[in-house]
Amino acid sequence: MSQKVTILGSTGSIGRQSLEVIAACGMEAAALAANSDVKRMEEQARQFRPKLAALMDEAAAADLRVRLADTDVRVVSGEAGVLEAAAFPGADTAIAAIVGMAGLRPTLTAIREGKRIGLANKETLVCAGPLVLEEARDYGARILPVDSEHSALFQCLEGCKDRREIKRLILTCSGGPFYGRSAEELSGVTKEDALRHPNWSMGAKITIDSATLMNKGLEVIEAMHLYRMPPEKISVLIHRESIIHSLVEYCDNAMIAQMGAPDMRLPIQYALTWPKRVSGGPSKPLDLWNCGTLSFGEPDLETFRCLALALESAKRGGTAGAILNGANEAAVGQFLAGKIGFLEIADRVERAISQVPVVQDPGLSDILEADRAAREAVR
Numbered sequence: 399m400s401q402k403v404t405i406l407g408s409t410g411s412i413g414r415q416s417l418e419v420i421a422a423c424g425m426e427a428a429a430l431a432a433n434s435d436v437k438r439m440e441e442q443a444r445q446f447r448p449k450l451a452a453l454m455d456e457a458a459a460a461d462l463r464v465r466l467a468d469t470d471v472r473v474v475s476g477e478a479g480v481l482e483a484a485a486f487p488g489a490d491t492a493i494a495a496i497v498g499m500a501g502l503r504p505t506l507t508a509i510r511e512g513k514r515i516g517l518a519n520k521e522t523l524v525c526a527g528p529l530v531l532e533e534a535r536d537y538g539a540r541i542l543p544v545d546s547e548h549s550a551l552f553q554c555l556e557g558c559k560d561r562r563e564i565k566r567l568i569l570t571c572s573g574g575p576f577y578g579r580s581a582e583e584l585s586g587v588t589k590e591d592a593l594r595h596p597n598w599s600m601g602a603k604i605t606i607d608s609a610t611l612m613n614k615g616l617e618v619i620e621a622m623h624l625y626r627m628p629p630e631k632i633s634v635l636i637h638r639e640s641i642i643h644s645l646v647e648y649c650d651n652a653m654i655a656q657m658g659a660p661d662m663r664l665p666i667q668y669a670l671t672w673p674k675r676v677s678g679g680p681s682k683p684l685d686l687w688n689c690g691t692l693s694f695g696e697p698d699l700e701t702f703r704c705l706a707l708a709l710e711s712a713k714r715g716g717t718a719g720a721i722l723n724g725a726n727e728a729a730v731g732q733f734l735a736g737k738i739g740f741l742e743i744a745d746r747v748e749r750a751i752s753q754v755p756v757v758q759d760p761g762l763s764d765i766l767e768a769d770r771a772a773r774e775a776v777r
């Protein structure tokens with residue numbers, strides 16, 4: 399069980415919910431890191447009194463230093479500052495909740511200190527899964543999933559004594575705000591439409607990924623690495639209500655599901671308290687008696703091409719994940735900036751995939767190069 403926790407990405411959706419869990423469970427926030435949100439970082443530092451607060455943005459960090467001059471919180475800046483927070487010796491656990499590829503180095507740094515990692519940053523595993531997991535093994539860092547589907551799979555696998563008994567992993571998918579629409583109907587959707595998720599309140603990037611279903615594609619690759627399963631043994635199931643968070647189907651056809659209210663604070667808490675379960679956390683109980691009907695269906699791979707592109711990349715292996723992810727981050731950035739339409743996200747990703755060559759058994763430099771080339775292909 400965690401006691402002292404560093405939160406990488408503390409000002410974001412997962413970071414803020416992690417702080418709620420830490421407060422409710424009597425844990426300590428040892429170090430906090432974020433990009434540039436000075437105001438929120440100041441509030442968090444005053445409330446949680448970490449030993450260290452890091453901001454990637456130099457000007458924001460200088461501002462924070464002035465704002466926190468009357469406290470004993472040490473403020474550090476730039477990539478070196480964020481990495482110092484990741485390695486902070488006063489923490490036994492790091493929650494990896496920086497969004498995107500930017501989270502890779504900080505996560506690797508925390509791994510190399512042998513910390514427990516509560517992993518929210520799925521892009522890290524999509525780009526560099528084998529490398530991250532090998533380092534975790536070498537340095538004795540335990541990775542506990544925070545992503546709700548992967549936390550569900552982890553819980554459904556806890557009773558499994560022989561991996562050969564697993565028939566497949568089933569990732570549930572809400573379908574996002576545009577479920578049931580045709581490509582024609584999607585051509586004119588706006589950023590505001592796409593940012594309105596039916597079941598979850600999350601950061602902007604993952605909310606767009608949930609609208610294109612790229613999020614589910616990234617999660618298939620994340621599950622493939624975390625649970626060492628080939629992509630053909632991972633299925634996606636549309637489940638609009640987000641009550642069943644994922645399932646494992648075993649060889650005797652038994653299916654084990656994990657259920658709960660759609661609330662990220664539950665998987666965050668389990669990553670922090672495992673192997674124990676504790677009461678008194680901030681998440682709400684699921685009222686099955688009043689939650690209505692649960693529905694299930696097939697994803698529409700023709701309309702939601704990002705999911706199909708991700709499934710293809712899962713099969714290709716090597717740097718295909720880094721190319722997919724880099725292209726998607728760049729394309730989502732362009733969509734959020736109002737430069738391209740919703741359907742063009744998949745077009746750009748597809749273009750990058752067809753242009754950038756895949757390297758098998760990549761090292762870190764191959765992964766960084768694949769990411770760079772994919773972003774360039776999108777631009």
Ligand code: NDP
Nearest residue numbers: 407409410411412432433434435496497500518519600601
């Ligand atoms: P947000 O956009 O809400 O937060 C991102 C956080 O990362 C912020 O604290 C931001 O700081 C920080 N950040 C961004 N770039 C850098 C950088 N270069 N260096 C240091 N800090 C940086 O994202 P979410 O919390 O929604 O998502 C975080 C991760 O968790 C993503 O990988 C996402 O896929 C994953 N995840 C999220 C879920 C959710 O429910 N939100 C569910 C499952 C997974 P600042 O605020 O200063 O910009």
Ligand code: MG
Nearest residue numbers: 545546547617
């Ligand atoms: Mg998820």
